[in-house]
Amino acid sequence: MSTPHHPQLDRDGRLQHLLTLEGLPREILTSILDNAAPFLAVAEREIKKVPLLRGKSIFNLFFENSTRTRTTFEIAAKRLSADIVNLNISTSSTAKGESLLDTIDNLCAMHADMFVVRHASSGAPFLIARHLANIGRNDIHIVNAGDGRHAHPTQGLLDMYTIRHYKGGFEHLRVAIVGDILHSRVARSQIAALTTLGVPEIRVIGPGTLLPHDCARLGVRVYHDIREGLRDVDVVMMLRLQNERMNGALLPTPQEFFKVWGLTAEKLALAKPDAIVMHPGPLNRGVEIDSAVADSPQAVILPQVTFGIAVRMAVMSMLAA
Ligand code: CP
Numbered sequence: 205m206s207t208p209h210h211p212q213l214d215r216d217g218r219l220q221h222l223l224t225l226e227g228l229p230r231e232i233l234t235s236i237l238d239n240a241a242p243f244l245a246v247a248e249r250e251i252k253k254v255p256l257l258r259g260k261s262i263f264n265l266f267f268e269n270s271t272r273t274r275t276t277f278e279i280a281a282k283r284l285s286a287d288i289v290n291l292n293i294s295t296s297s298t299a300k301g302e303s304l305l306d307t308i309d310n311l312c313a314m315h316a317d318m319f320v321v322r323h324a325s326s327g328a329p330f331l332i333a334r335h336l337a338n339i340g341r342n343d344i345h346i347v348n349a350g351d352g353r354h355a356h357p358t359q360g361l362l363d364m365y366t367i368r369h370y371k372g373g374f375e376h377l378r379v380a381i382v383g384d385i386l387h388s389r390v391a392r393s394q395i396a397a398l399t400t401l402g403v404p405e406i407r408v409i410g411p412g413t414l415l416p417h418d419c420a421r422l423g424v425r426v427y428h429d430i431r432e433g434l435r436d437v438d439v440v441m442m443l444r445l446q447n448e449r450m451n452g453a454l455l456p457t458p459q460e461f462f463k464v465w466g467l468t469a470e471k472l473a474l475a476k477p478d479a480i481v482m483h484p485g486p487l488n489r490g491v492e493i494d495s496a497v498a499d500s501p502q503a504v505i506l507p508q509v510t511f512g513i514a515v516r517m518a519v520m521s522m523l524a525a
Contacts, residue, residue, distance in 0.1 A: 214342075219522050221333045221346040224355040225396040233400055237365050239518035240511070246283055247513070256521045257286035260317040264290045265307075266349065267298070267323045272485050272509055273349050273358070277320045280516035286317075304328065305335050312336075318345045318523060326352030326389075345523040353387050353446075358519060359484050360393030362512040364401060366504055367439055369511065370480050374401040379439040380475075382409045382430065383465060383492050386416050387446035390484045394441060395422050409433035410465065413455065414445075430465055434474045442467055442483045442493050458491045468494045472502065480504045 212228065214220045219232060246252055262281045266274050274290070281288040291311075293299075298307060308319070321329045329348040336344050350356040364374075371377060379398055385391045385408050398406050399422075408419055409427040419426050427433030434440065445461065455461050472481065481493075481503045489495045497503060 218525075219519075220342065221329075221348075222357050222519055222523065223329050223333060223346065223348045225357045225360045225393045225400070226355070228396075228400065230400050230402075233361070233364065233397060236361055236515065236518050236522065237368060239522060240361075240365055240514040243283070243514035243517040244511070246517070247510075252283055253285050254283065255285045257281065257284035257524055260284075260286040260524055261315055262286045262288045262318040262320065262520070263311050263316050264288060264349075265293070265311075265319055265321045265323075266290075267293050267304075267321075267328070268350065270322055270349070272512065273322065273356075276509065276512045277347075277349065277358075277516050277520075280513050280520060283513070284517055284521055286520070304332070308332055308335060309339075312339075312341060312344065316344060318347065318520065320347045320349050321351070322349040323351050326354035328352075347519060347523070350389055352389065354389050354392065356389040356393050356484075358512070358516055359390050360397045361519070362508055362515040363390075363394055363441065363482060363484070364397045365511045365515050366480075366482060366508050369507075370504060371438060374398070374403045377403050377439060378405040378407070378437045379403050379441065380407040380409055380427075380433055380437040381424075381441045381443065382433070382467065383443035384414045384445045385410050385419070385443065386414045388443050391441075391443060395424060399423055407433050407437065411455070430467075430471060431474055434471055437475045438479055440467065440472065440475055440479055440481045442481065444484075444486060444488055444492060458488070462491055462494075466490070466492055466494060467497050469496050469500070472497055472500075482508060485509070 212221050212223055264274055264277055278288055328351050329346050333346045348355055348357055381391050406424045407427055408424045409430050483505045487498055
């Protein structure tokens, strides 16, 4: 499946879909982060709801497994008072051979206002957005919840929210992304957002087999030695080995990977003393990260999940506004 260009902004420059962070103006990224901040407080209320999307129908379409993204989109939609439907793909008519676009047409006939889409094929959310434009349904919004190796824009945004929360801004930071960059849609969205938000030094650290060959084109510094790459960084963003997207063996065993590339307390000590450790989840303890680090005070992995609800509330309310 190709990834055709599709404009994410309407004629007035407002967000129509959220498909990728690449090419999104800094003002839009910043306004999503700014809009998310007050939504965090909604969770502290006795009734955790605001009426912004009352009467709107949102469909969660997860053609690939998820714990965090699917659940936090559902919570976010409910906190905005929307009606959310989780389509169970394994028991849907997709299993009988119905095409993606036929499924979309049927859900449009049920008066959908927004689709949140995760798909193993890069470009699937773009395909749906283009289809909706072709059938004149510009009133329906698409949020990409992760497509193949391509993009995971709300993960990138919640990561930016987390960095801004703990570090106060972006302009002075050294950020390292560690592990399987090649297969990671999260890394692509992170690099796009960090670049747009003005991070002066983005490092990618990993074995040659797990780095894209055109890494330098992304404007990042490449390190094949984790100790060198972690030295004096402010933020360490770990990635899972995306075994489901690897064709053939690119690695030795997980134990050997951990020995060289796993984040241990000894390696983390090379970063700045107040460096934060992030991970999009799911964690593979003892593969890319040691439990002692994942559970340490420097880890902000669970706050990332909490911030994800507020960021997704911001995205959905901006799209539907
Ligand atoms: N970070 C992330 O996308 O996690 P899930 O696969 O559980 O949604």
